[in-house]
Amino acid sequence: MSIRVVARIRPLLKAEIERDIIVTAAENESDSAEVKSIIRIPNPKNEAELYSFQFSSVYDQNATQANLFDGEVAPTVKHLFKGYDVTLFAYGVTGTGKTHTMRGGKKMEERGVIPRLLSSIYRRARKIEKDSAGATQVEVLMSYYEIYNDRVFDLFEAPEKRTAAGLPIRDNQSGKAIVVGLSEKPCTSLKDFEQLYDQANLNRSTSATKLNAHSSRSHAILCVKVSQTTGDEVRVSTASAIDLAGSEDNRRTDNDKERMVESSSINKSLFVLASCVEAISKKQRAPYRDSKMTRVLALGQNNGLTIMILNLAPVRSYHLDTISSLNFANRTKKIEVNEIENQPFFKDNGGKNKLDTVAPAGPAMNRQPLRPKLLSQNSHLRDVTTAVPKPMKSFAVFTDKVKPVLKPIHTANTSQARTISGVPVRSPKRTSSEALHSTSRAAKFARPNPSTSSMVEAGMSKDAIEALIERKVTEALAAGRAAAENTTVATTQDPVSDEMQKRLLALERRVEGQENERAEGLQYLLMAKQHQVRGEDSSALKMYRLALPHFPENEKLMRKIVNLQNKLSEGSATEGITTDSTTEKPHKSRRKPKDEDLDESWHEDENAAATNHKRTSHNDEEDDEEDDGFIYRPRPKPRRPHMANLNRAPTIGIAAATSPTTQPPTTHESYLDYDDSLPFPAQTPRTKRLIAIINTRDVNQIKLLKGVGAKKAEAIVNCLCDLDDLVDHDSSSSSDEEKMERKTLVENLSQLGKLKGVGAKTVWNMRVGLGEF
Numbered sequence: 001m002s003i004r005v006v007a008r009i010r011p012l013l014k015a016e017i018e019r020d021i022i023v024t025a026a027e028n029e030s031d032s033a034e035v036k037s038i039i040r041i042p043n044p045k046n047e048a049e050l051y052s053f054q055f056s057s058v059y060d061q062n063a064t065q066a067n068l069f070d071g072e073v074a075p076t077v078k079h080l081f082k083g084y085d086v087t088l089f090a091y092g093v094t095g096t097g098k099t100h101t102m103r104g105g106k107k108m109e110e111r112g113v114i115p116r117l118l119s120s121i122y123r124r125a126r127k128i129e130k131d132s133a134g135a136t137q138v139e140v141l142m143s144y145y146e147i148y149n150d151r152v153f154d155l156f157e158a159p160e161k162r163t164a165a166g167l168p169i170r171d172n173q174s175g176k177a178i179v180v181g182l183s184e185k186p187c188t189s190l191k192d193f194e195q196l197y198d199q200a201n202l203n204r205s206t207s208a209t210k211l212n213a214h215s216s217r218s219h220a221i222l223c224v225k226v227s228q229t230t231g232d233e234v235r236v237s238t239a240s241a242i243d244l245a246g247s248e249d250n251r252r253t254d255n256d257k258e259r260m261v262e263s264s265s266i267n268k269s270l271f272v273l274a275s276c277v278e279a280i281s282k283k284q285r286a287p288y289r290d291s292k293m294t295r296v297l298a299l300g301q302n303n304g305l306t307i308m309i310l311n312l313a314p315v316r317s318y319h320l321d322t323i324s325s326l327n328f329a330n331r332t333k334k335i336e337v338n339e340i341e342n343q344p345f346f347k348d349n350g351g352k353n354k355l356d357t358v359a360p361a362g363p364a365m366n367r368q369p370l371r372p373k374l375l376s377q378n379s380h381l382r383d384v385t386t387a388v389p390k391p392m393k394s395f396a397v398f399t400d401k402v403k404p405v406l407k408p409i410h411t412a413n414t415s416q417a418r419t420i421s422g423v424p425v426r427s428p429k430r431t432s433s434e435a436l437h438s439t440s441r442a443a444k445f446a447r448p449n450p451s452t453s454s455m456v457e458a459g460m461s462k463d464a465i466e467a468l469i470e471r472k473v474t475e476a477l478a479a480g481r482a483a484a485e486n487t488t489v490a491t492t493q494d495p496v497s498d499e500m501q502k503r504l505l506a507l508e509r510r511v512e513g514q515e516n517e518r519a520e521g522l523q524y525l526l527m528a529k530q531h532q533v534r535g536e537d538s539s540a541l542k543m544y545r546l547a548l549p550h551f552p553e554n555e556k557l558m559r560k561i562v563n564l565q566n567k568l569s570e571g572s573a574t575e576g577i578t579t580d581s582t583t584e585k586p587h588k589s590r591r592k593p594k595d596e597d598l599d600e601s602w603h604e605d606e607n608a609a610a611t612n613h614k615r616t617s618h619n620d621e622e623d624d625e626e627d628d629g630f631i632y633r634p635r636p637k638p639r640r641p642h643m644a645n646l647n648r649a650p651t652i653g654i655a656a657a658t659s660p661t662t663q664p665p666t667t668h669e670s671y672l673d674y675d676d677s678l679p680f681p682a683q684t685p686r687t688k689r690l691i692a693i694i695n696t697r698d699v700n701q702i703k704l705l706k707g708v709g710a711k712k713a714e715a716i717v718n719c720l721c722d723l724d725d726l727v728d729h730d731s732s733s734s735s736d737e738e739k740m741e742r743k744t745l746v747e748n749l750s751q752l753g754k755l756k757g758v759g760a761k762t763v764w765n766m767r768v769g770l771g772e773f
């Protein structure tokens with residue numbers, strides 16, 4: 001049968017209002033039963049259009065905890081006692097009610113699926129024990145763990161006892177992922193359970209986020225193992241109840257760093273889950289192993305019955321998230337699950353049966369026996385037992401009976417080998433039965449076993465059975481050793497720190513990537529402006545276009561591109577007309593730029609102020625990065641800088657100061673160097689103001705500049721003072737007055753950009769931050 005998906009819409013929370021409701025439950029008109037099974041939600045792009053999603057059932061805002069449990073979970077309990085594993089999981093965006101559904105509140109009517117399930121299990125257990133007059137005993141064992149930041153932690157352990165790496169997961173022989181070292185607590189009554197469960201929940205990672213005051217930061221997995229023992233026969237089945245952490249849209253969460261790490265881990269695991277579901281639906285290989293949660297949940301790989309509870313918020317603020325959850329659920333409902341019940345196995349038989357000494361241990365030891373999978377079938381949950389033919393009761397290993405002569409086994413310690421050779425020499429090593437009795441790892445062999453008697457009936461000699469057991473034991477021990485080795489390697493290498501390292505690196509790269517990308521964009525902009533002031537419009541256009549992907553929504557940039565394009569096409573048209581004319585050949589460098597050409601450049605005209613007044617039409621608001629009055633003029637001849645000492649400071653933070661010509665400039669320096677030799681007066685009021693502020697050396701003033709905090713301001717002042725010291729050293733004989741005169745002053749933006757801790761970007765920000773001046 002396929003996974004049963006039921007949707008639950010939570011009621012409005014205090015902060016939400018009625019008119020924001022966009023998710024509704026409806027009955028399926030073609031279905032005679034008056035049960036809601038449709039979710040309706042508008043198309044985010046066209047509110048008039050409604051999307052409909054059909055599920056097994058839908059519970060609206062008015063549905064109680066009891067309604068949901070009675071309708072969906074209670075019917076699974078009898079299947080659990082028939083040997084079927086049951087998996088229940090709550091899926092949904094953060095704050096949609098998963099924990100409320102699974103755990104619920106403390107009051108009787110608010111109890112969620114989990115306490116109700118346990119209550120129902122105990123009730124049924126008591127009934128079975130009573131009906132069998134004590135011949136059948138039911139034992140309930142519980143394990144509870146969380147997957148936090150992709151690490152597994154036992155919730156029965158206090159957080160301070162956890163190891164950073166968490167518990168390892170490995171596959172058992174039937175390929176089922178199991179958590180190694182998980183504790184399993186017997187719970188004899190509902191009271192026991194409640195005590196353990198409440199205590200364990202205190203260990204679960206939860207935090208307040210903007211979207212949920214008690215947000216689960218981990219996936220919590222509760223496994224309830226039910227063992228029914230009748231005489232020698234033991235039947236084990238497990239109910240797993242999983243409260244997944246909710247996906248988060250971090251544009252809405254305002255998460256801090258720690259919450260972000262959690263959030264990205266949650267989102268990643270949910271993304272892997274979605275990828276698994278998609279792969280399954282496309283009949284491709286599902287990437288289960290990409291996340292611990294998907295490994296454990298193993299959707300589509302686990303047997304028994306699976307129910308997904310899709311939790312939904314009814315309001316508009318969740319619109320896109322809700323649609324994404326609905327799409328996920330829509331795919332999930334098509335996943336087929338193998339309806340196979342667990343086979344009983346036989347326990348100790350008064351010492352006669354050598355197989356039966358070990359009881360199952362570990363939460364995953366009750367998984368499927370080795371036998372062919374039944375073909376998946378689509379049937380209703382309630383019809384499971386009648387609709388599905390009983391699977392074969394035999395192990396795959398029973399094929400051995402058609403080959404009664406067993407191959408000698410390679411290992412020396414097998415009684416079978418001795419029997420076959422006929423040499424009654426006792427091996428110095430232990431026999432299979434001894435091995436079974438003595439090994440502390442014997443739990444593995446407690447998987448469902450055929451009874452010896454049935455094997456004998458099936459025509460196998462006792463020796464053949466012994467040899468068969470021996471072989472299985474040897475194989476299992478070898479597998480156990482291999483697994484143990486793997487585990488050791490895993491713990492000694494501290495996979496978490498490696499993993500963490502990798503993530504941090506990736507994060508760093510991402511941040512760095514973003515920074516680089518922005519810097520690259522700014523660089524293209526500046527180059528474009530440089531080209532433009534030189535009158536090289538087509539190159540400028542090229543540079544603006546290169547900058548565009550870095551500032552995709554920047555209207556100003558787009559306008560510039562369009563204007564330049566127009567200008568160029570106009571120009572080429574004019575060129576066509578005037579090719580024959582030699583009368584006017586405008587000197588590029590002398591042209592007077594149009595408004596959009598007037599741009600941030602550190603080639604500034606001395607008459608800028610005058611020009612400024614004439615340019616009344618210029619819309620400053622639209623182009624706040626532009627300095628009024630810039631026009632291109634040929635680069636003046638390099639003049640020996642007034643502040644030669646700036647270039648003489650080799651180690652105090654002026655980049656490339658020692659040999660600016662021999663060292664290739666960095667990208668930032670290259671455009672800072674561009675107007676290195678500009679004389680001080682040739683600057684716009686804004687630039688002058690900026691430089692004046694810097695030259696005050698007043699940390700309080702400097703720190704107010706955009707992009708400069710107290711630290712950077714201090715660094716700038718220190719750097720300037722260091723430069724003064726250098727000058728003083730150079731001229732130890734100078735008078736104090738001369739020294740004062742020689743006090744290091746920043747003359748232009750290029751010099752400013754070379755101060756320690758100041759780069760092109762900071763200079764840019766400082767200027768822009770000064771606004772119109």
Ligand SMILES: Nc1ncnc2c1ncn2[C@@H]1O[C@H](COP(=O)(O)OP(=O)(O)OP(=O)(O)O)[C@@H](O)[C@H]1O
Pocket residue numbers: 009010011013092093094095096097098099100101212214215216217244245246247311
């Ligand atoms: N059916 C419901 N009835 C009443 N209140 C509900 C219901 N469902 C959810 N709530 C309330 O909504 C809030 C969020 O629910 P809950 O913490 O269960 O969300 P969640 O999906 O588990 O979130 P997260 O993924 O962040 O852990 C809680 O205050 C809870 O009490």
